[in-house]
Amino acid sequence: MQDWETVIGLEVHVALLTKSKLFCGCSTEYGAAPNSQTCPVCLGHPGGLPVLNEQALEYAIKAGLALNCRINYSCKFDRKQYFYPDMAKNYQISQDDQPLCSQGYVDLDVEGERKRIRINRAHLEEDAGKLTHEGDLVGAPSSLVDSNRCGVPLLEIVTEPDISSPAEARLFLNKLWNIIRYTGVSDCKMEEGSMRCDANISLRPRGSQGLGTKTELKNLNSFRAVERGLAFEAERQARLLAAGERVLQETRLWDVEAGVTRGMRSKEGAHDYRYFPEPNLPPLSLDAAWLERVSQTMPELPAAREERFIRELGLSPYDAEVLVAAREVADYFEEVLQHFSGAKAAANWVMGELLGRLKKDGLEIADCPVSPQHLANLLALQEKGQISSKMAKGVFEEMFNTGKDPKAIVKEKGLVQITDVDALKAVVDKVLSANPQSVEDYKGGKDRAFGFLVGQVMKETRGRANPQLVTKLLKERL
Amino acid sequence: MELWQQPAHKLQKLLSEGEIGARELTVAHLKRLREVEPQIQSFITLTEEAALRQAAQIDERREAGEKMPPLSGIPMALKDNFCVQGLPTTCGSKMLKDYVAVYDATVQRRLRRAGAVLLGKTNMDEFAMGSTTEYSAYHISKNPWDTGRVPGGSSGGSAAAVAAGEVTFTLGTDTGGSIRQPAAFCGIVGLKPTYGRVSRSGVMAYASSLDQVGPLTRDVTDAALLLNVISGQDPLDSTTAPEDVPDYGKFLRRDVAGLRIGVPREYFRGAEEGVAAAVYGGIKLLEKRGAVVEETSLLSPDYCSNAYYIIAAAEASSNLACIDGVRYGYRAQADNLQDMYLESRGLLGPEVRRRIILGTYVLSGDAYKTYYLQAQRVRTLVREDFNKAWERYDLLITPTSPTTAPEIGAGIGGPLNLYPRDDYNVSANLAGLPALSLPCGLSQGLPVGMQLIGKPFAEGLLLQVAYSLEQETEYHKVLPDVVTADSEGVV
Incomplete structure (x- = not known):
């Protein structure tokens, strides 16, 4: 493997989150009854004509801008032709x-x-329908067609072969996923097919500039599958090349169960899609003013947000990167800051307790039972010294389980920290007189005895004593 | 004069003045239809009951004092490639023999709203590919002027139905002359509007960049009336133009003084003597009324024809891919997908298959450059050629067809012989221009059509000139004498 350099290019399809399809008014909602979201246009009935969904155009442009693309003022649609029952017209626009x-x-x-x-490039196209085969694909006695997905707007994003390893491919996908989600134009759910990835991979002798024969990997249904499939394929190609054999140009399917790729069809007799301009759609000529308005609705993208977090909020580059890596987390964090001004403390809580707790229950931040406002309240209680950090963790657990406001929890449980000096003095005196041995030990130089005494005070106050105050009072008395 | 002989604008008057009722008018046409249909065979589907119901409703509404829309009660028919919800839409093909349309074409919606009464769907060459109706998968329609001759095509049924008095008007589609040529052969008016003037939504596509919907009528006034109803932008068809729709009736005046008319000599070279004579005769009349006529030169129709057949076939091969038997239409029983496609589509007729094969080829591999792109370049030249002509002329006049209606069977067996017959028509489709065919005389007892070609959206001017000439002649009043069957008093 060390003799070879891996060259990878990706083709990523993301489904745009428009309410209706790319060329007709049918709903794009996922999971509806088969063929319930269809019409003469997406079913290819006689006389059905495509009408471009302007929202899809806008979304595609937003994604393009987020990927630093040039937006081509004039462009057109073409028909890509092949016979297959997943597309009633037998061509894809x-x-x-x-x-x-x-x-x-x-x-x-x-x-x-x-x-x-x-x-x-990144271009607009319509999705195909879904086929369900009775038994295996080959020799299936019948197949069912669900055309609900037929005509859903897709943006196909094609990279140059600039990716050098399976891990890098995954890194790229993560980044792309995040950028697209920041723009809000797609939810990029691999499991629902709203983000799909095909990968082209070839090897070349390390240091050389040419490109080797590539294979195309399909059926990569998760980021992990992309990485694993590519890793397998790189190894396989390296073995072939090392043995002096030839890599066959073909499409291969990733078998996730077996952890191998399998040849599907040879690319040697490459398909001729007989592209020609779609005569039912006039060439697009984008209005500069409209394009300007679209670009002004662009949300802040991850890179800019990361920089702002560092510059304006004083976060460390690491913290900023972690928070920004998913739009919802950064949104949550910023909402906390609407009600609480300690950015560093908020970042620590969101990244630590909050994400950890969510992960434990397998929840997404969108489903988080703790609202940003409540988390801000908790941070405020802690900052004001009304509760200790240890208490805060307990309160947070309660908030997570009940969704309650921390103020209410603290009040209900009588958890307010004791900061009254006289009250604490009494407790400290009580503890000292009850533990003469520890007092002796401390005075004899055993520092651990001091910790024990602090613990006793906390125990007496059921954890409500202000720790700094306890330390101070103990030191005074001893 | 019988009711079935009258144009829509006259019937409209009789109806609105209460002289006749819509039901009475429908009955009169149905009676005529039954008499002549056995000879003419214009129709694929008849909708008598629905028509009578619709007509009765119109009478009720009129009696109740409602203000009635312009075509209320006028009997009409649509070429069988227009979708009408709930009715068979065969496109003249066995593949769609049992296909029932699931929605209305935009023009049908507009016609129904205007009160037109649909008597049925007319015969056509399969998927509009042909110029005689001989390629209909059902039957050959006959020319009412001579039932041994074809009515032209592909809208042959639509033209024959109007000429025979079965209905007052019809709609057809024109991809390369399919409205104008049959209108010429049957002695009626046929108008192909500017590309984008009329919605194609709900009309089975042949070649989407060339197809246009238009009326076939008894006279020019009816053509204006119809154009008023069917024109205009449609949100369901992105290629419809935003241009305002004028009241085309306002153009119907006799004045042509000072209009500059170009007569391209290339469009007379292959014309029969009788055809050329009749067209020149019409041109003379316009000249007499003050039009400035000049002989001119245009790109040879041969170039246009070659480009047309490549582009039309290319688009057709794609447009007809949906006729695969998977979701609708005829499906053969087969063991696997490939055989299912092959055996189902084997039901397509020879001309359709020929054009699909041709079209598939010209879009494949290197042929794309040598044929398809080359044809597109010619198309650009044709447009530029016309643009040059518009610097000097307001409109161009040619024969609609080089010949009068040929005998049935004359062209079959040799598609290459049949194709050039479209010659004088396809240039207007390639350039997207409006063109109208007007009866301008007879040659050996058969109608001759004069073609008027105008600038984009100059339908008004075409109607004006056609109207002016129509006022000078009686050709639109001459009706063919169809020998009727012994079926009197059936309705």
Whole structure:
């Protein structure tokens, strides 16, 4: 393997979150009864004509801008033709030689170094329907067609072959996932198929510039599958090349169960899609003013947000990166800051307790029972010294389980920290007189005895005593 | 004069003045239809009951004092490639023999709202590919002027039905002359509007960049009336134009003084003597009324024809891919998907298969450059050629077809012989221009059509000139004498 360099390019499809389909008014909602969201246009009935969904165009442009692409003012749609029952028209409306977006890039942080992955193009196209085969695909006695997905808007994002390892491919996908989700144009759910990835991979002798024969991997249904599939394929190709054999140009399917890729169809007799301009849609000519308005609705993207967190909030680069890595987490964090001004403390809580607790229950932040406002309240209680950090953790657990406001929990349980000096003095005196041996030990130089005495005070006050105050009072008395 | 002989604008008057009722009018046409249909065979589907019901409702509404829309009670028919919800829409193909449309074409919605009464769906060459109706999978329609001859095509049923008095008007589609040529052969008016003037939504596509819907009528006034109803932008068809729709009736005046008319000599070279004579005769009349006529030159129709057949076939091969038997239409029983496709689509007729194969080829591999792109370049030249002409002329006049209606069977067996017959028509489709065919005389007892070609959205001017000429002649009043069957008094 060390003799070879891996060259990977990805083709990623993301489904755009429009309410209706790309070329008709049918709903795009996921999970409806089969064929309940169809019409003469997406079912290819005689006389059905496509009408472009402007929202999809806007979303595609937003994604293109987020990927640093050039937006092509003039572009067109083409028909990509092949017979298959998942597409009633037997052609897909896509973009061939004039994509909407081209020449973008995504910057990755690869082992501390910035690495740029170039985006060749991002174009709009319609999705196909879903086939369900009775038994195996080959020799299935019948197949069922669900056309609900037929016509859902997709953005196909194609990278240059700039990715050098399976891990880097995964890193890229994570970054792409995050960027697209920041724009809000897709939910990018691999499990629901709203994000799909095909990968092209080839090997070349280390240091050489040419490209080897590539294979295309399909059926990569998760980021992990992309990484594993590519790793398997890199090994397989290396073994072939080392043995002096030839890599066959073909499409291969990743078998997640067996952990292997299997040849599906040879690319040698490559399919001729007979592209030609879609005559039912006039060429697009984008209005500069409209495009400007769209670009002004662009949300802040991860890189800019990360920088702002460091610059304005004083977070460490590491904290900023972790918080920004998922839009919802950063949104949550910023909402906490609306009600509480300690950015560092808030960051620690969100990254530590909150994400840890969510992970424990397998929850997403969207389902978090603790509202940002409540978390801010908790942080405020702690900051004001009304509760100790240890108490705060207990209160947080209660908040997580009940969804209650920490103020209410603290009140209900009488958890307010004792900061009254006279009251604490009494407790301290009581503890000292009850533990003469420890007092002796401390005076004899055993520091551990001091900790024991603090613990006794906390026990007496059921943890409510202000720890700093306890320390101070004990030191005075001893 | 019988009711079935009258144009819509006259019937409209009789109806609104209460002289006749809509039901009475429908009954009169149905009676005529039954008499002549055995000879003419214009129709694939008849909708007598629905028509009578619709007509009765119109009478009720009128009696109740409602203000009635412009075509209320006028009997009409649609070419069988227009979708009408709940009715068979066969496109002249066995593949769609049992296909029932699931929605209305936009133009049908507009016609129904305007009160037109649908008597049925008319015959056509399969998927509009042909120029005689001989490629209909059902039957050949006959020319009412001579039932041994074809009515033209592909909207042959639509033209024959109007000429025979079965209905007052019809709609057809014109991809390369399919409205104008049958209108010429049957001695009626046929108008192909500017590309984008009329919605194609709900009309089975042949070649989407060339197809246009238009009326076939008894006279020019009816064409204006119909164009008023069917024109205009449609949110369901992205290629419809935002241009305002004028009241085309306002253009119906006799004045043509000072209009500059170009007569391209290339469009007369292959024309029969009688055809050329009749067209020149019409041109003379316009000249007499003050039009400035000049002979001119355009790109040879041969170039247009070659480009047309490549582009139309390319688009057709794609448009007809949906006719695969998977979701609708005929499906053969087969053991696997490939055989299912092959055996189902084997039901397509020879001309349709020929054009699909041609179209598939010209989009494949290197042929894309040598044929498809080359044809698109020619298309650009054709447009530029016309643009140059518009610098000098307001409109161009040619024969609609080089010949009058040929005898049935004359062209079959040799598609290459049949194709050039479209020659004078396809240039207007390639350039997206409005073109109208007007009866301008007879040649050996058969109607001759004059083609008027105008600038984009100059339908008004075409109607004006056609109207002016129509006022000078009686050709639109001459009706063919169809020998009727012994079926009197059936209705």
